[in-house]
Every structure is written in structure tokens, then in C-alpha cells.
Amino acid sequence: xxxxxxxxxxxxxxxxxxxxxxxxxxxxxxxxxxxxxxxxxxxxxxxxxxxxxxxxxxxxxxxxxxxxxxxxxxxxxxxxxxxxxxxxxxxxxxxxxxxxxxxxxxxxxxxxxxxxxxxxxxxxxxxxxxxxxxxxxxxxxxxxxxxxxxxxxxxxxxxxxxxxxxxxxxxxxxxxxxxxxxxxxxxxxxxxxxxxxxxxxxxxxxxxxxxxxxxxxxxxxxxxxxxxxxxxxxxxxxxxxxxxxxxxxxxxxxxxxxxxxxxxxxxxxxxxxxxxxxxxxxxxxxxxxxxxxxxxxx
Amino acid sequence: xxxxxxxxxxxxxxxxxxxxxxxxxxxxxxxxxxxxxxxxxxxxxxxxxxxxxxxxxxxxxxxxxxxxxxxxxxxxxxxxxxxxxxxxxxxxxxxxxxxxxxxxxxxxxxxxxxxxxxxxxxxxxxxxxxxxxxxxxxxxxxxxxxxxxxxxxxxxxxxxxxxxxxxxxxxxxxxxxxxxxxxxxxxxxxxxxxxxxxxxxxxxxxxxxxxxxxxxxxxxxxxxxxxxxxxxxxxxxxxxxxxxxxxxxxxxxxxxxxxxxxxxxxxxxxxxxxxxxxxxxxxxxxxxxxxxxxxxxx
Numbered sequence: 001x002x003x004x005x006x007x008x009x010x011x012x013x014x015x016x017x018x019x020x021x022x023x024x025x026x027x028x029x030x031x032x033x034x035x036x037x038x039x040x041x042x043x044x045x046x047x048x049x050x051x052x053x054x055x056x057x058x059x060x061x062x063x064x065x066x067x068x069x070x071x072x073x074x075x076x077x078x079x080x081x082x083x084x085x086x087x088x089x090x091x092x093x094x095x096x097x098x099x100x101x102x103x104x105x106x107x108x109x110x111x112x113x114x115x116x117x118x119x120x121x122x123x124x125x126x127x128x129x130x131x132x133x134x135x136x137x138x139x140x141x142x143x144x145x146x147x148x149x150x151x152x153x154x155x156x157x158x159x160x161x162x163x164x165x166x167x168x169x170x171x172x173x174x175x176x177x178x179x180x181x182x183x184x185x186x187x188x189x190x191x192x193x194x195x196x197x198x199x200x201x202x203x204x205x206x207x208x209x210x211x212x213x214x215x216x217x218x219x220x221x222x223x224x225x226x227x228x229x230x231x232x233x234x235x236x237x238x239x240x241x242x243x244x245x246x247x248x249x250x251x252x253x254x255x256x257x258x259x260x261x262x263x264x265x266x267x268x269x270x271x272x273x274x275x276x277x278x279x280x281x282x283x284x285x286x287x288x289x290x291x292x293x294x295x296x297x298x
Numbered sequence: 299x300x301x302x303x304x305x306x307x308x309x310x311x312x313x314x315x316x317x318x319x320x321x322x323x324x325x326x327x328x329x330x331x332x333x334x335x336x337x338x339x340x341x342x343x344x345x346x347x348x349x350x351x352x353x354x355x356x357x358x359x360x361x362x363x364x365x366x367x368x369x370x371x372x373x374x375x376x377x378x379x380x381x382x383x384x385x386x387x388x389x390x391x392x393x394x395x396x397x398x399x400x401x402x403x404x405x406x407x408x409x410x411x412x413x414x415x416x417x418x419x420x421x422x423x424x425x426x427x428x429x430x431x432x433x434x435x436x437x438x439x440x441x442x443x444x445x446x447x448x449x450x451x452x453x454x455x456x457x458x459x460x461x462x463x464x465x466x467x468x469x470x471x472x473x474x475x476x477x478x479x480x481x482x483x484x485x486x487x488x489x490x491x492x493x494x495x496x497x498x499x500x501x502x503x504x505x506x507x508x509x510x511x512x513x514x515x516x517x518x519x520x521x522x523x524x525x526x527x528x529x530x531x532x533x534x535x536x537x538x539x540x541x542x543x544x545x546x547x548x549x550x551x552x553x554x555x556x557x558x559x560x561x562x563x564x565x566x567x568x569x570x571x572x573x574x575x576x577x578x579x580x581x582x583x584x585x586x587x588x589x590x591x592x593x594x595x596x
Contacts, residue, residue, distance in 0.1 A: 014399055015359055017363055018399060019358070019359055019362045019363070019370075019376070019396060019397065019399065019401075020370050020374055020375075020376040020378075020397075020399050020401040021370060021373075021374060021399070022370040022371070022372050022373045022374065022375065023373065026370075030363065030369060036363070039359075058356070058359060058392075058395060058396050059359060059360070060317070061313055061317055061337075061356060061357060062357070062360050064317045065315055065317070065328065065334070071328060072317075072318050072319060072320040072324075073320070074320050075319075075320045075321065075525075075526055075527065076318055076319060076320065076527065077318075077320065078317070078318040080318075090395050090398060090420070090423050093420075094356075094392065094395040094396070097356060097388050097392040098317060098356050098392070099317065099318075100388060100459075100460075101312055101316060101317065101318050101319070102528075103318040116420075119418075119419055120417075120418040120419060120420045121417055121418060121460065121461065122388070122391075122414075122418045122420065122460060123460075124460040124461075125388050125459065125460040161398075161423065162398075162419065162420060162421075162422040162423040163419065163422075227373075228373055229373065229374065230400075
């Protein structure tokens with residue numbers, strides 16, 4: 001029994017490089033100067049044989065092809081036992097369309113997130129004769145792969161961009177954005193790829209954990225605005241930043257967590273550049289910046 | 299003015315390797331013995347600057363990253379002018395979800411195919427402030443990139459798998475499966491990635507063309523059944539095969555077509571193996587087997 005995580009995709013929506021983005025990081029990635037990163041997904045296993053994939057990235061085909069532990073073991077036999085979704089964002093659900101090849105697995109999500117999928121007939125590509133959709137209530141532990149238990153909890157966030165109305169609440173707490181508490185082999189890990197605000201309950205929950213995989217979308221809140229790419233701040237997108245007094249590095253500073261790993265980095269985030277001062281600062285604060293293909297033993 | 303095609307993805311739905319497939323070709327591709335191929339898409343241009351992408355493959359992010367002519371030319375400026383869809387299959391529409399980054403382009407399709415998209419709120423990820431959805435009537439030419447005209451025509455096919463009911467007609471002719479006649483620089487090319495039956499009108503239409511990109515899904519109709527992968531024949535999936543008396547090699551044999559290129563090859567197709575007798579036979583019959591990254595001047 002070994003509790004392991006495999007970073008399938010370290011980047012946020014769009015990936016690095018993002019198809020239409022000419023920012024410094026995207027250009028460096030296209031030139032092969034800094035590593036490219038695919039979109040947000042982490043695989044977890046308690047036995048190295050059966051894997052649960054948390055979020056189905058649009059890049060899942062490429063990610064699975066590059067990950068030998070997730071290669072088929074027979075003519076049509078995959079070590080992928082389940083997909084668990086933490087929200088309905090495109091970067092977390094589009095990959096479901098790739099998993100359409102008559103392969104049995106379980107699709108776990110809250111009722112709200114299953115509702116988003118059910119509203120789109122295109123996801124019927126997941127043939128119900130093979131793919132079972134299971135609803136998880138908040139706080140109710142379920143086994144998502146042999147020996148690996150998951151329980152969901154609400155974290156502040158917003159509805160997916162494509163469902164936004166005229167006004168948007170970015171610190172909504174409910175079933176639309178969740179964090180995951182994972183337990184295996186007597187160890188506990190948290191996976192929280194999107195979180196707009198750090199609240200006391202999250203502090204209490206994660207203190208003492210063996211690992212936390214946390215929302216590393218932006219280094220600073222106005223990063224995309226400053227780069228001339230968008231008028232949206234991180235807060236408006238439902239993400240807290242790494243740096244600053246309200247940032248995640250500060251928020252987790254005094255907690256007793258064995259491994260702190262940032263995931264879901266936006267292509268503009270300077271921590272994606274090897275040698276950058278921001279990367280050095282994050283690492284000096286005890287954080288690891290996830291990279292595609294990274295394996296982490298918990 | 300040069301009329302050029304760039305093969306973004308040569309494989310059919312699933313790609314090579316397909317995530318859950320342990321067939322001979324998929325294993326060879328994972329081992330790096332034969333080239334991997336992404337899913338079905340071809341970019342066309344009349345001027346090497348502005349590109350129309352025919353079908354939006356689930357792999358479009360990876361495809362655009364690997365294709366320098368489609369890299370952004372500025373902070374948020376892409377040479378991609380339009381997407382044109384030939385049916386509503388997952389391997390042709392899922393990539394639309396990747397093109398969600400506030401980038402202006404035109405999305406061309408028939409009324410039927412636009413209807414499939416409109417039934418799925420997830421495609422609202424294509425913000426209407428940036429992406430214009432234009433309906434094309436069969437037989438009505440439209441400019442899909444500067445100097446590049448496209449006209450659609452019905453070809454025998456079926457509705458997408460996820461919309462199939464209890465009984466399925468696989469030689470339906472209407473707006474759900476179309477071929478495309480492309481014209482630029484005084485040249486004419488046809489793009490027909492799915493076609494279940496070769497009918498006289500198609501023969502008349504394509505005779506004399508400068509290039510035909512045609513459905514190369516299977517080598518023989520029972521290929522997937524024989525490999526133990528599926529109970530479906532090519533015909534059932536809406537595709538005619540390359541070989542045999544009813545195959546496409548025979549059908550196009552006596553036509554005067556300057557370049558004949560097979561696209562949309564299923565991962566089981568033996569022509570994807572360099573050196574295979576089937577590849578030699580296809581090439582001896584005047585066909586080119588498309589490969590990811592291949593550039594073709596028309």
C-alpha cells in the first residue's frame with residue numbers, strides 16, 4: 001500500500017502554452033525554453049495499480065499517453081477506476097468526452113456538478129452501460145479506487161464561466177466548487193484546485209495533513225490585467241493568489257503540513273519559469289510547484 | 299497565393315494511441331515504434347497567413363502548439379480565422395471547448411450541426427461577443443478565410459453516436475454529415491472525412507479535382523470485430539473501407555484526381571504501420587496516408 005499522486009496536468013484552463021496567447025511564458029514554452037504544462041488533473045492511487053483521476057482535463061488523452069501507470073493493461077482494460085470532478089469548469093470536465101470508448105469507470109461528483117453534465121446531451125458520449133455516475137454528498141466519504149477514500153467539502157468559488165449570469169458571486173459556498181479530502185494508507189491529502197478565499201474552516205481542516213495540493217492559479221491578483229491579457233482579477237475568476245498578505249503562501253504559513261504543492265497554475269504565473277524570483281520565493285516558503293509528470297509519494 | 303493544407307490530426311476518434319486500447323497499433327505507438335496520430339482535423343489556407351480549421355479535434359490544443367503557422371502572432375492574435383464542422387461527432391466538435399479564450403473567429407456549420415451545439419450549454423464557453431456562429435446552406439459557397447471558399451454537400455452518414463436512437467440509419471443524406479468543396483487560387487480540393495457509401499454524385503463531383511482528402515477510417519469493414527475490439531463494422535459506424543470491391547481505393551480508381559489523401563484513420567488501420575502490406579497497396583494505388591504535421595500544397 002502506497003499512497004501516491006501523479007500530476008497529469010499542472011496548468012490552469014488554457015494550459016501552457018495557451019493556444020491563442022502570446023505572453024512571455026507561452027512564447028517561452030512554445031520555444032521549448034521552459035516546460036509546457038497541460039491542464040489541471042491529478043491521479044491518485046493507494047496501490048499503484050488502480051487510479052482515480054481528479055478532474056478530466058481537455059488534455060487527458062495526451063496526459064494518459066504520457067503516463068505509463070495509466071496505460072491499458074489488456075486489449076481494452078484501463079487502470080483508471082474513476083473520475084472525480086471538483087467543479088464544472090471546462091478545464092475539469094471537457095476530458096470526459098475523450099473517455100468515451102466503452103470503458104467501465106465511475107464518475108463521481110456532487111449533485112450540482114452532475115446537473116451541469118446532465119444538461120448537456122454531448123456527455124451522453126459516456127455510455128451509461130459502462131460509465132456509472134455517482135452523486136457524492138458533501139462530507140460523505142466514498143471509495144474512489146481500492147483503498148482510497150474521498151470526502152468532499154465546499155470551498156468558496158463561483159459557477160463555471162459559461163454559466164455565469166449578469167452578476168457573479170465569487171465566494172459562493174455550496175456544491176459547485178469543492179475540495180477533496182483523500183485518505184489512504186493512514187495518510188491524508190487535500191486536493192483543492194480552485195478556492196477564492198481562505199476561511200478558518202479550511203485552516204482547521206488542513207492543519208496536520210500529509211499533503212495539500214492547492215490552487216496556484218495566479219502569483220498576484222492583477223497579474224493578467226498587468227500583462228494586458230484580461231480585465232479580470234484572480235478574485236473575479238474565483239481564485240486567491242499565491243503572494244501577498246491575503247495570499248495562500250501567507251495563509252498556510254504556520255500550518256503543520258508535510259507537503260504543500262501548488263497546482264492549477266495559469267500560463268501567466270511567473271512560478272512556471274525556472275529560476276524566477278517568484279519560484280524561489282514559493283520554494284523558500286516550503287511549496288512545490290507541480291509539473292506535468294511529477295510523482296509524489298504521500 | 300498558395301492553396302495549402304496542413305494535417306493537424308490524421309487519426310479518427312480516439313486517436314493513435316487511444317487511451318484505453320491495447321491493440322497492436324496502439325501499443326506500437328505508445329512504445330514509439332510507429333508515429334502517434336492525433337484526432338481528425340485539417341487546416342487550409344490560401345495565403346499561408348490566415349487559416350480555416352476543418353473540424354475541431356479534442357486534441358486541438360496539442361495540434362496548434364505543434365504547428366508554427368498557427369501560433370499567435372501577438373499578445374492575443376491567432377492566425378485561426380474560422381472553424382468549419384463536417385458533422386457533430388465528438389472527434390470533430392470537442393475541440394471547440396479549447397477555443398474558449400476570448401478569441402474572435404467564425405464557426406461555420408449546417409443548421410443541423412449548429413443545432414447540436416445549441417442543445418449543449420457547455421458550448422456557450424464560446425463567448426458570442428467573440429465567436430460568430432454562421433449557418434451554411436448546402437451548395438452555398440462562403441469565404442472561410444481570405445481567398446478560400448467552401449461549399450458543403452451532403453454525403454451518406456449517420457447522426458453522432460451520442461444522439462443515436464434505437465435504430466440507426468447509416469446512409470442518411472442531409473445536413474448531419476457533409477463533405478466540403480474548397481476553392482482557392484484556381485484550384486479545387488475536397489475534404490470528406492466521413493462517408494458511408496460512394497454514390498454517383500460524389501464520383502461526378504470529385505472527378506478532375508486537384509486534391510481529395512477522404513475517409514480512411516478502416517482498411518476493411520470487419521477490422522475492429524476481427525481485432526476483438528468492437529462488435530461494430532465500419533458500415534455500422536458510417537464509414538466505407540479502403541479495400542475491397544466496395545472500398546474507396548476501387549471507387550476512386552479511374553477518376554482524374556491529382557492528389558488523393560486518406561484522413562481520419564482509425565487506430566486499428568494497418569496503413570498506420572510503416573512498411574505494412576496494406577500501406578504499400580494504398581500507396582501503389584496512388585493514395586497518400588495523412589500523418590500529423592504533413593503539409594500539402596494543392
